[in-house]
Amino acid sequence: MDYTGKVAVITGAANGIGRELARQCAIKGMKLSIGDIDAANLAEIEKDLKSTGAEVISSSFDVRKFDEFDAFAKKTIEHYGAVDLFFNNAGVAVVGTIWSMSEEDWKWGLEVNVMGLFHGVKAFIPFMISQDKDCRIINTASIGGLITSPNSPNYIATKHAAVALTEVLARQLQDQETKVKASVYCPGFIVTNLHNSELHRPQELKNDPNDAYYNSPDFAAKTQRMAEQVLGGIQLPEAINRLFKGIEADKLHILTHPEYRPLIEARFKSILDAIPE
Ligand SMILES: NC(=O)c1ccc[n+]([C@@H]2O[C@H](COP(=O)([O-])OP(=O)(O)OC[C@H]3O[C@@H](n4cnc5c(N)ncnc54)[C@H](O)[C@@H]3O)[C@@H](O)[C@H]2O)c1
Known part of the structure; x- marks a missing residue:
């Protein structure tokens, strides 16, 4: 695939x-x-990328707000004329x-991880269809969108929604004979x-620091587990290599970790086993 001169939106x-x-797209x-x-x-990343000679525009905005996402799309399209x-x-x-x-936890996760994806689709897909050329949207979900685990229920629920949203989007793009492909990472x-997502939580959705649950051993243990899992993960360059391999192989679902196969199989086997004769 020749990426030279193509436009990446991230x-x-x-x-x-x-x-x-962003770094790897610029290198390409x-x-x-x-x-x-x-x-x-x-x-900072914009400055770094520009210092390597890359062409970059940036927008500071909140994906929870459709108007802001739409302004990001309009700025991109006006500047580059392509996505x-x-x-x-x-x-x-x-x-x-x-x-x-808290309700704030659930609102925040749903607004960023689900409404944020919807806003992106609504802001960019009509233009991407109108280009009438091969292009792709890649929604980031998680392996947590294909299996379940007990540590972060809101995350798991929103990532299942991200997988489902993308599967339906891919189907609709195909049914309407567009040249836009969809993948879910x-x-x-x-x-x-x-694990430091809290840094990006808007003020109006902050938890009450005196709430007993957020000072409990259960919350502390789950917070620590999340940090250990993220910091025990694979390194970023390899994760992005695997993402590009999936794009180049035209995959709808792009997975990175083969070790999750038994968990995926177990979940779907349990569902298949529940089908009545
Ligand atoms: N790191 C992992 O292990 C892992 C695994 C599976 C999926 N993911 C997914 O990958 C994506 C990227 O996460 P990451 O791991 O790079 O985490 P990260 O926290 O390093 O990066 C997430 C970025 O999203 C931005 N962000 C958060 N809320 C926002 C908002 N309302 N509007 C605009 N930007 C906002 C943050 O500022 C941050 O720069 C997420 O969707 C995450 O769920 C991560």
Whole structure:
């Protein structure tokens, strides 16, 4: 695949996966439009990329707000007149026991991880269809969108929604005979800043620091487990290599960690076993 001169759009580009994606897209010769709520780190990565000669524009915005996502799309389209790869990637993780968690936790996760993806689709897909050329949207979900585990229920629920949303999107894009493809990135753990998502939580959705649950051993243990899992993950360059392999192989689901096969098989076997005769 020749990426030279193509346009990559990346949300969540200030840290972690999005930041490494931006770096690797620039190395491949792509032009970039990057967005994130973390204005300081976004400005830093923009500066770094420009110093290597890459063409980059950036927008500091909140994926929870459709108007802001739409302004990001309009700025990108006005500047480049094309979108080739759109990585709808920004996300957050919260941990907890479902019945002890706050409504703020659930709203935040749903608004970023689900509504954020929807806003990206609504802002970019009509233009991408109108280009009438091969292009792709890649929604970031997680392996947690294909299996379940007890540490971060909101994260798991939102990532299942991200997988389902993308499967339906791919189907609708195909049914309407567009040239836009859709993929959903479902990586296992990768060393990023995901366990520090709290840094990106808006003020209006902050938890009450005096709430008993957020001072409990259960919450502390789940928080620690999330940090250990993320920091025990694979390194970013390899995670992005595996993502590009999936894109180049035209995969709908892009997975990174073969060791999750038994868990995926076990989940689907349990569902298949529940089908009545
Ligand atoms: N790191 C992992 O182990 C892992 C595994 C599977 C999936 N993922 C997914 O990868 C994506 C990227 O996460 P990461 O691991 O790079 O974490 P990260 O925290 O390092 O990066 C996430 C980025 O999203 C941005 N963001 C958060 N809320 C936002 C908002 N409202 N508007 C705009 N930007 C916002 C953050 O500022 C940050 O730059 C997420 O969707 C995450 O769920 C990560």
